[in-house]
Amino acid sequence: MTVIATESLSKRFPRVTALDRLSLDIGPGVTGLVGANGAGKSTMIKILLGLAPATEGRAEVLGLDVSTHGPEIRERVGYMPEHDCLPPDVSATEFVVHMARMSGLPPAAARERTADTLRHVGLYEERYRPIGGYSTGMKQRVKLAQALVHDPKLVLLDEPTNGLDPVGRDEMLGLIRRVWTDFGISVLVTSHLLGELERTCDHVVVIDGGKLLRSSSTSDFTRTTTTLAVEVTDSDAHPDGTGALRAALAAAGVALHDGVEEGLPGAGHILLLEAAGEETYDLVRDTVAGLGLGLVRMEQRRHHIAEVFRPETAQHEEAQAR
Amino acid sequence: MSTPAPEAAPGTSRIHNIGYRSYEGPRLGRAYARRSLYSQSLRGAYGLGRSAKSKVLPMLLAAVMFIPALIMVSISVYLEAKTLFWEYTQYAVFLQLVIAVFLASQAPQSVSRDLRFRTVPLYFSRPIERVDYVLAKYGAMSSALFILTATPLVIMWIGSMLAKMDFAEQARMFGQGLVSVAVLSVLYGGIGLVMAAFTPRRGFGVAAVIGVLTIPYSAVSALQGIAYATDNTGAIVWLGLFSPITLVIGLQNAFLGAPASFPAEAQVGAGAGAVYLAVILALVAACYGILMRRYRKVGL
Ligand SMILES: Nc1ncnc2c1ncn2[C@@H]1O[C@H](COP(=O)(O)OP(=O)(O)OP(=O)(O)O)[C@@H](O)[C@H]1O
Ligand SMILES: [Mg+2]
Numbered sequence: 001m002t003v004i005a006t007e008s009l010s011k012r013f014p015r016v017t018a019l020d021r022l023s024l025d026i027g028p029g030v031t032g033l034v035g036a037n038g039a040g041k042s043t044m045i046k047i048l049l050g051l052a053p054a055t056e057g058r059a060e061v062l063g064l065d066v067s068t069h070g071p072e073i074r075e076r077v078g079y080m081p082e083h084d085c086l087p088p089d090v091s092a093t094e095f096v097v098h099m100a101r102m103s104g105l106p107p108a109a110a111r112e113r114t115a116d117t118l119r120h121v122g123l124y125e126e127r128y129r130p131i132g133g134y135s136t137g138m139k140q141r142v143k144l145a146q147a148l149v150h151d152p153k154l155v156l157l158d159e160p161t162n163g164l165d166p167v168g169r170d171e172m173l174g175l176i177r178r179v180w181t182d183f184g185i186s187v188l189v190t191s192h193l194l195g196e197l198e199r200t201c202d203h204v205v206v207i208d209g210g211k212l213l214r215s216s217s218t219s220d221f222t223r224t225t226t227t228l229a230v231e232v233t234d235s236d237a238h239p240d241g242t243g244a245l246r247a248a249l250a251a252a253g254v255a256l257h258d259g260v261e262e263g264l265p266g267a268g269h270i271l272l273l274e275a276a277g278e279e280t281y282d283l284v285r286d287t288v289a290g291l292g293l294g295l296v297r298m299e300q301r302r303h304h305i306a307e308v309f310r311p312e313t314a315q316h317e318e319a320q321a322r
Numbered sequence: 323m324s325t326p327a328p329e330a331a332p333g334t335s336r337i338h339n340i341g342y343r344s345y346e347g348p349r350l351g352r353a354y355a356r357r358s359l360y361s362q363s364l365r366g367a368y369g370l371g372r373s374a375k376s377k378v379l380p381m382l383l384a385a386v387m388f389i390p391a392l393i394m395v396s397i398s399v400y401l402e403a404k405t406l407f408w409e410y411t412q413y414a415v416f417l418q419l420v421i422a423v424f425l426a427s428q429a430p431q432s433v434s435r436d437l438r439f440r441t442v443p444l445y446f447s448r449p450i451e452r453v454d455y456v457l458a459k460y461g462a463m464s465s466a467l468f469i470l471t472a473t474p475l476v477i478m479w480i481g482s483m484l485a486k487m488d489f490a491e492q493a494r495m496f497g498q499g500l501v502s503v504a505v506l507s508v509l510y511g512g513i514g515l516v517m518a519a520f521t522p523r524r525g526f527g528v529a530a531v532i533g534v535l536t537i538p539y540s541a542v543s544a545l546q547g548i549a550y551a552t553d554n555t556g557a558i559v560w561l562g563l564f565s566p567i568t569l570v571i572g573l574q575n576a577f578l579g580a581p582a583s584f585p586a587e588a589q590v591g592a593g594a595g596a597v598y599l600a601v602i603l604a605l606v607a608a609c610y611g612i613l614m615r616r617y618r619k620v621g622l
Pocket of ligand 2 (some may be wrong): 156
């Protein structure tokens with residue numbers, strides 16, 4: 001089943017091309033749309049909501065064409081903008097009830113769903129107080145609640161972790177994960193932080209300058225780069241245990257990383273190698289035993305998606321994270 | 323085998339451990355959303371559904387608007403007068419400043435807030451469209467003004483019956499008065515919303531609305547005075563085209579049985595009246611068009 005499909009989708013503004021022949025096929029679950037500032041993430045969301053016409057190509061949301069079925073799509077989809085959008089002088093309850101009615105819910109259902117949804121996003125007594133007095137984290141929850149209140153099939157969340165501290169960020173990401181796992185609502189979430197979506201998303205789409213850089217499941221991202229760190233002791237027969245293991249594994253056809261890491265003091269070095277599967281673990285174990293070395297550790301290094309991404313952006317991301 | 327999907331951050335799942343219920347009920351769509359926005363905005367113009375503080379000014383202005391009618395009616399009934407001493411069509415003109423203050427305070431709260439706090443994109447991410455938003459807001463503002471201006475006329479009419487005035491005549495004049503304040507409400511509503519929609523900053527909208535209603539009126543009155551003093555009575559009628567309230571005054575003088583209230587008792591004839599009507603319709607259409615344009619970019 002396809003939730004979002006685009007075909008050679010382009011959006012050109014007089015000066016910039018925000019989206020450049022983007023073709024995507026996104027299924028149910030949590031999908032991350034990652035890109036640096038100006039990559040075209042928000043433009044993509046506006047096109048998917050049927051609010052901005054594409055210059056070229058086509059897009060479908062829940063099987064509906066965005067250019068002809070905007071209202072139907074907007075009835076089934078929720079949207080959380082990246083910017084502030086909450087009036088400070090009304091309470092979260094009043095605001096979300098109003099937004100539920102704007103989505104077509106009858107008055108009684110709007111009130112009931114508002115109470116439920118605000119509880120689900122973690123707002124309790126404070127929901128009767130004016131929004132102006134809320135923390136950034138609470139405001140983000142209200143923004144999420146108004147996107148969920150009408151029980152959509154899909155929510156489009158534009159940078160929901162923006163402005164949150166690390167704890168707030170983790171809570172928001174956990175909440176987003178639950179939107180899919182517990183509520184069964186598919187999610188498209190944007191971020192310029194590749195790393196933070198790794199834990200949350202089933203699938204990540206990376207765009208840059210409106211072009212598709214990569215689209216794959218998060219498990220693919222990490223699986224293709226599963227790295228094994230192996231540390232061995234030296235022995236009398238092999239004063240350079242690490243060197244001996246490296247030579248033996250290379251002879252056995254294992255892909256080895258060039259450098260070695262400094263290990264624990266007095267314990268030699270750590271060898272990094274690519275694990276193709278279970279066999280590699282067995283091979284390493286047998287080789288170490290065959291050489292008569294002691295195995296200090298063998299552990300999986302789960303790479304961050306950032307490392308698979310362009311180094312330039314990874315640096316940018318680090319700068320952002322600081 | 324693929325890596326299992328990452329789980330929610332520990333802790334959060336415990337806090338929010340309430341089963342999710344999906345919604346299977348009706349979704350009433352666009353027309354319902356537009357009606358809801360209309361009634362919410364109309365109630366909001368009188369502070370209903372808003373904080374206690376927001377109710378003070380509109381309620382006070384409504385009281386100021388209604389009290390003269392109550393007093394007039396009481397006196398008329400007491401004196402068993404044959405006619406009310408204010409014409410139905412004059413009432414809103416006499417109290418135009420109260421109407422202006424009401425519009426200046428409520429038009430910004432109706433549209434500027436949504437723009438200032440950037441709530442508008444949330445509307446347009448729903449089934450509701452730009453035209454629905456504009457129609458609901460315009461309709462609500464005009465209805466609020468109509469309630470403000472028509473209620474005193476209703477009070478007067480009831481009073482006229484209690485004082486046993488000529489029923490047919492009073493009913494006709496009351497009807498003409500209602501048409502007049504309906505025109506005023508639609509015209510003022512459009513002007514107020516346009517000014518407010520272009521001044522999202524707090525305070526500026528209030529000043530802009532008051533300004534656009536009173537400055538042209540002062541200018542027109544002054545110029546009409548000069549025209550009168552220089553024996554240019556022909557110009558008096560045409561000068562009336564250049565301010566909102568004199569447009570209404572001219573129209574009701576031409577078609578709604580209102581007495582001449584320009585200097586020199588200059589009468590607006592049917593020909594000039596048609597021009598007045600055309601200008602009013604053009605202004606209303608322009609206000610609607612400008613509002614539609616105003617929201618074209620905001621959804622994005
Ligand atoms: N209405 C517009 N007119 C002209 N250019 C626009 C318009 N909207 C977006 N752009 C441009 O299109 C590009 C993509 O913008 P977009 O807002 O989609 O990026 P983004 O990925 O959401 O960035 P950010 O992380 O900053 O939110 C940018 O270069 C932006 O300047
Ligand atoms: Mg953006």
